Amino acid sequence: MKKLCIVTMTVLVAFFMAAPTMAQAPGECTGGLCGTPDESGGGCGCGCGSILIANSDLGDTYQYADDYDEDGVEDDFDNCPFVTNLDQADSDGDQVGDTCDNCADIANDMQLNADGDLLGDDCDPDIDGDGIENIADNCPNVPNFTQINADADLLGDACDPDIDDDGWMNIEDNCPFVANPDQLDTDPNHFGDACNSDLDNDGVQDYVDNCPQISNPTQANADGDSLGDLCDADMDDDGLLNQADNCATIVNNDQNDSDRDGFGDVCDANGYCFVVDRVDACLDPASAFSVYAGDDRVVQTGERTPLLIWANRKNRAIQYVWSLESRPDGSSAVISHPRGSSTLSTPYNYHYKKDRRVEFRPDVAGDYVLKLSAELVFGDDLYPEKNVASVQMTLTSKGESTAGGCATASGSNLGLLGLLLGLVALRRRRYS
Numbered sequence: 001m002k003k004l005c006i007v008t009m010t011v012l013v014a015f016f017m018a019a020p021t022m023a024q025a026p027g028e029c030t031g032g033l034c035g036t037p038d039e040s041g042g043g044c045g046c047g048c049g050s051i052l053i054a055n056s057d058l059g060d061t062y063q064y065a066d067d068y069d070e071d072g073v074e075d076d077f078d079n080c081p082f083v084t085n086l087d088q089a090d091s092d093g094d095q096v097g098d099t100c101d102n103c104a105d106i107a108n109d110m111q112l113n114a115d116g117d118l119l120g121d122d123c124d125p126d127i128d129g130d131g132i133e134n135i136a137d138n139c140p141n142v143p144n145f146t147q148i149n150a151d152a153d154l155l156g157d158a159c160d161p162d163i164d165d166d167g168w169m170n171i172e173d174n175c176p177f178v179a180n181p182d183q184l185d186t187d188p189n190h191f192g193d194a195c196n197s198d199l200d201n202d203g204v205q206d207y208v209d210n211c212p213q214i215s216n217p218t219q220a221n222a223d224g225d226s227l228g229d230l231c232d233a234d235m236d237d238d239g240l241l242n243q244a245d246n247c248a249t250i251v252n253n254d255q256n257d258s259d260r261d262g263f264g265d266v267c268d269a270n271g272y273c274f275v276v277d278r279v280d281a282c283l284d285p286a287s288a289f290s291v292y293a294g295d296d297r298v299v300q301t302g303e304r305t306p307l308l309i310w311a312n313r314k315n316r317a318i319q320y321v322w323s324l325e326s327r328p329d330g331s332s333a334v335i336s337h338p339r340g341s342s343t344l345s346t347p348y349n350y351h352y353k354k355d356r357r358v359e360f361r362p363d364v365a366g367d368y369v370l371k372l373s374a375e376l377v378f379g380d381d382l383y384p385e386k387n388v389a390s391v392q393m394t395l396t397s398k399g400e401s402t403a404g405g406c407a408t409a410s411g412s413n414l415g416l417l418g419l420l421l422g423l424v425a426l427r428r429r430r431y432s
Contacts (some may be wrong), residue, residue, distance in 0.1 A: 114141055146226065150177055171334065177207045222249040274348050276310050283312035283348050288386040291320075293372045293393040301365050301399035307335065307358040309350040309372060311389075317343045317377035318350060322358055326393065328366025330403055335360050335370070341377070364395035369394050 027170035055309045079088055080097035089098045094107035102111055102120035112121040115129030121141075124270075125133050125215040130143035138147055138156035151165035161169050168180035173192075173231040174185055180194035198205045202215040210219055210228035213300055223237035229249065233241050238251040246257055247264035256265045261282065273282035284290075292310040299305045307322055322338040336359045342350040352358060353368045363418045369392055376387040 001198060010337075033331040059087050074263055102319060115143075148226070151179075166281045175207070191310045274312070276348075281308060284312075285312050286382070286385040287312065289313060289380050289389050291372055291389045292393050293370070293391050296396070298396045298398060299362060301397045302402040304359045304361050305362055305395060307370065307372075309358075309374065310348050311345070311349065311350060311374065313345075313376070313380070314347055315343060315345050317341065318374050320372065320374045323371045323373070324360075325361075325369040325371050328364045329370045330401070331362070331364040331366070331368075333361055333368070360395070360396060363398060363403040364401045365397050367394055367396050 023370045049178050062414035066077055067073065068081050069084045071086045073088060075081040079090055079095055080100035083100040085099040090096065091098050091104055094108040094109040096109060096111060098104045102113055102118065106122045108120050114121055117124065117129060121127045127134055127140050128143045130145045132145060132147065134140040135408060138149055138154065139159035142159040143233045144156045144158035149159055150163050153160065153165060157163045163170055163176050164173065164179040166173065166181045168183065170176040174183055175192035175195035178195040180192045184193045185191065186193055191205060195207045198204065199206055200211055200215040202217040204217060204219060206212040210221055210226060211231040212232045216228045216230045222229055222235045225237060229235045235242055235249050236251045238245065238253050243247040246255055246262060247267035250267045252264045252266045257263065258265055259272045261268065261270060261271060261273060262278055273284045275282045276292055281292060283292060290312050294308055309320060311318060322335045324335060327333060337356045338358065340352065340356045342352060344351045360370065361389040371390060371392045373390040380387055
């Protein structure tokens with residue numbers, strides 16, 4: 001009995017002596033955490049805590065227990081205090097349980113993890129997460145996907161304390177990228193003579209200028225590579241040269257341009273306005289009802305020319321009328337199927353019925369002014385009071401006349417000529 005009391009007293013003394021250390025142990029009291037709202041108890045010396053789960057005899061008494069992950073192992077004895085692991089398995093023996101060890105098969109009690117991924121540095125093939133494996137990375141602990149190495153030594157510039165290998169540490173070197181062991185600086189501007197150069201006079205020294213031969217004081221660099229935008233043939237690094245890229249500074253491999261205005265959708269600051277021929281004649285779906293017949297154009301005399309309809313509304317019932325406002329003297333050309341209706345469009349180009357295609361064949365060289373008038377069959381949702389629209393376009397016909405007879409004769413003269421020819425034919429028939 002006396003021996004038991006001595007053991008008990010020894011345990012109690014050990015407990016009270018360990019209390020200050022336990023207060024700093026990981027667990028519920030870490031970072032100000034202590035206990036949870038629906039539990040009681042005490043621990044860490046902060047007068048609160050969670051109740052010790054009744055399936056473990058580790059740790060303190062019931063009243064002084066803290067178990068953040070509630071796995072039955074008190075925080076001060078738990079090798080994963082924030083992750084439940086009742087079995088306390090520790091394959092590599094580094095005092096960090098397998099369930100929370102970022103290198104479960106390699107002892108790494110410090111748990112260092114430079115790139116913040118799921119693997120600790122001791123077992124991560126790419127410690128800095130720059131896409132280059134450690135064995136080939138000239139800065140394995142510092143991200144540097146470009147692997148730039150000015151002095152061609154074993155260390156990339158991103159982690160080389162002496163980038164130009166002139167014996168001066170970068171922080172003290174007045175030309176950190178150009179070897180100048182003498183550190184001469186005849187111009188008191190904090191740049192050594194060896195690198196005091198600004199070829200393009202943009203205020204940025206050549207050794208740090210991303211376009212040393214083209215003035216670019218802002219040093220804009222959309223893709224973050226070594227070339228500034230003004231001297232980078234592919235500013236956004238999407239594989240398309242600037243001249244062919246409809247969003248030169250924003251990656252858009254698909255080159256989507258739904259309104260056909262020449263600006264890709266991802267960088268179109270002009271809003272949506274569908275372009276048929278010219279940007280200044282685009283169809284804006286947000287404006288009042290309007291139609292378009294195409295740009296003025298040159299055609300060949302005698303050839304059939306389709307007359308097309310565009311409107312700034314999709315798939316709406318439209319009634320249309322084509323009319324010939326003016327034509328060259330001597331022309332008797334007419335528009336085929338000038339009246340009709342259409343409902344189907346793709347996206348804003350309306351389709352005629354198969355047997356009602358509208359065409360025009362100029363028969364005399366010159367200018368023909370055609371007018372398209374259209375009306376929405378049903379009221380417009382955006383502008384109910386504006387259901388009618390019209391537009392004119394000019395066809396300039398070139399080539400020999402196909403009107404027959406004298407190309408310069410007026411319509412009335414042609415009719416009279418035809419009547420006279422008919423009378424002559426009738427008289428010949430009588431004599432015969």
